[in-house]
Amino acid sequence: MNSPTSSGAVTLPRVIVSGLSGGAGKTLVSLGLCRAWARAGSIVQPFKKGPDYIDAAWLALAGRTAATNLDPFLFPSDTLVSLFLHAAAGREIAVIEGNRGLFDGKDEDGSASTAELARTLRCPVVLVLDITKMTRTAAAVVAGVKAFEKDLPLAGVILNRVAGERHQNLATRCIERDTDVPVLGALPKLPGNPIPERHMGLVGDRDMTASDAILNSLADIIEEHCDVPRIREAAEAAGPIDKPDKPFFLDAEPAGSKVRIGVAKDEAFWFYYPENLKALELAGAKLVEVDLLRPADWPDLHGLYIGGGFPELKAKELASNNIIRQRVRALAEMELPIYAECGGFMYLCDALVVDGLEFPMAGVFPVRTELCGKPQGLGYVEAKVVAKNPFHDEGAVIKGHEFHYSLCSAADGTVLNFALKMNRGHGILAGLDGLLYKNTWASYTHLHAVGEPHWAKRFVAAAIAYRRAVEGKPAGRSV
Incomplete structure (x- = not known):
């Protein structure tokens, strides 16, 4: 023991x-x-x-x-x-x-x-x-x-x-x-x-x-x-391990639920580190699972987290669910804080191409992704934050990883706003990652909240600001 x-x-x-x-x-x-x-x-x-x-x-x-x-x-x-x-x-x-x-x-x-x-x-x-x-x-x-x-x-x-x-x-x-x-x-x-x-x-x-x-x-x-x-x-036979003197932030007591953040969990999206979800809860989020495959009702949300997974295996079902695709796009337009990683990024694009067939996605970003036969990005990522955004400090260097078989493309002349310049890794296009639209972030880069502990606090703070703006409620009121 x-x-x-x-x-x-x-x-x-x-x-x-x-x-x-x-x-x-x-x-x-x-x-x-x-x-x-x-x-x-x-x-x-x-x-x-x-x-x-x-x-x-x-x-x-x-x-x-x-x-x-x-x-x-x-x-x-x-x-x-x-x-x-x-x-x-x-x-x-x-x-x-x-x-x-x-x-x-x-x-x-x-x-x-x-x-x-x-x-x-x-x-x-x-x-x-x-x-x-x-x-x-x-x-x-x-x-x-x-x-x-x-x-x-x-x-x-x-x-x-x-x-x-x-x-x-x-x-x-x-x-x-x-x-x-x-x-x-x-x-x-x-x-x-x-x-x-x-x-x-x-x-x-x-x-x-x-x-x-x-x-x-x-x-x-x-x-x-x-x-x-x-x-x-x-x-x-393993010897004892010295416990670090510095307190570990995941051992802290929860701050109490201040906002409601949806977490996409279904057969297409389920790549989440448990510590990322725990960090959001500790920062003051009540997490609610939402489904992108089925046209179910959602509670009022103050933030949305779409992790990675296999959207390419459920592309037809995702495309057929017009209600949810339109809802996600509307939430992005309303400046809801949305954080999407890899598969989540693919869902926020205009379209996903699998085996030559094109499936419409949520359409938040004017790009499309296509599934390839070989990895298009694989390994550790280190990137500098080069644009203001709700989730990371501008000028900071963040670490993460990427593993994707999809390739992103954009029509000539498309204007895109990227938040990350890659020091290591491929990213979305031309050594850039972290697409931004209003309060929506989408990247091929996955991060781990233990390595980037600011992320959960910034996400919850953005969700609190959204709630105050939309509902006019003070920051400290419970959900």
Whole structure:
């Protein structure tokens, strides 16, 4: 159980599951461990390293509690530790799924890598190693990983895609004899991917009616082929973590509901960090889920948040819902504060093109997006705010990430107002992002409220100003 020591440090069993590259098998292992421990009665806290909504959604299902993203690029180290301890409070064990290869980061020094996260959190690493057509060479790979960076807490290896018992035994003997790194499991070659994929990664949990059965089957695989008790021992061997002195803003008491902010949540839009929603509530927002796919009544809103997702998969339904499209456009004209990210930006455009078919969207911005076969923006974002807007201070530099297969285009001569100049990343057009129209913001850039804590306060302040202007009510009155 997460508990403070006499010195103020916190003790919490924890493990990071990593690999040498994407596709190594770390997602399968992470999900299987989370579900195996959760169904055995442990209180598990899942984490995902890096900006990822879909893996985090699956981890939440596997661990039976909301998952939290951790990223050394998005958060300063003290903030990262505070977020980790905040999310893991009251839990018995934490499982962190890494991303990409163990040492892969944003530059040649591996900055913001899974290895950096492991050192920051003093967290044991279990390496998932694909040994397809490999035996003794696997020992050389493990030896290289062990020696590559100083103070890497490598706790053990799980072999993946093992051809049979002889293959497993030979590779295990070589690794344990020549590296002293224990082999904690050996997974056979599976006939297919138990979790289907699509263009942006794993299929979202909202599309998987049999997700619980899938996760239980992954737990069965892990329990059959891995030494789960030894992995637990490695997690329990993790030393205490020093708690930062600075108070963490998500630990604060809510300010009380002052405004009502709609959050688009349906089959098309569901990419939200839980901490973003929590930050809005702490700043004084009452959050109300709204649906962009169905022509339902909405309550009076003082702000609207449209996150990312898969609007391209629901383009026909979104286009057919004229009532909601017209409502969103009317709210933008009324200067309602609207914040849209990626899929939300695509919805606010004139049109979305999928497989050559054009579907009308909300029409707030005179541009259109088209789904492409390859990513058009992928990775970390750093951008300077170059225009006045309700959500970010002009002149500030914000960090975030983008991952989109759509490409934006505008007719010649179209006048557009952008708020972000990209120092890193692609953005919407010509190295610019953050389209503005009145009080509406739309960007390919996703941000995390823990890394940009001003955002929720500014959003709620804009919503309060809107409410006062429209309803003539004083700022302190409850919703």
